[in-house]
Amino acid sequence: MQIVASRMGLHDFSKPSHSECRKHAQAQEEEEVGVEGRKQRIHAQLSAALGLLESLAARFPASNPMLLGRAARAQLDLDPMLHLRLETDRGASEVAQALVDFGCTEPHCTSQQVSKGRVDRFDSRIAGVPLSLLRIPSQMRIPFGRDAVSGSSIACVDVDGLRTLLAK
Secondary structure (H helix, E strand, O other): OHHHHHHOOOOOOOOOOHHHHHHHHHHHHHHHHHHHHHHHHHHHHHHHHHHHHHHHHHHOOOOOOEEEHHHHHOOOOOOOOEEEEEEOOOOHHHHHHHHHHHOOOOOEEEEEEEOOEEEEEEEEEEOOEEEEEEEEOHHHOOOOOEOOOOOOEOOEEOHHHHHHHHHO
């Protein structure tokens, strides 16, 4: 945006905040599909996330799968990314297979540095929505409501919390 502003001869240009961009994206979507259409899209994306969390919980008992960040607050506007976390000692290939079995696209597996060491990261898509899942080994125990990378507070819902969010 600064390059465009410069080319237009605008000086002292301040780029819009993330909040302003999100509000614009929301307004633009509501203009295209209406308020109800936007709500239906968000509900469908969160329902897909709930199905995946339930599937992971059934396949990996005591794994405490959760949805994090803006999606955990039903805020899927400008960045409809689903950030997931799964606490399990099961192998990366088993987690990848669980994603595929549920209907996600073939996951791309890498590693990511978090506050307590390196973990497996799976990038995939579910119902057209990008997702990123971190497999946290059980000995790392990241507290509920804490970001695995920074340790800061983050919105977080487990299966029951997501059910409650969808019921609203």
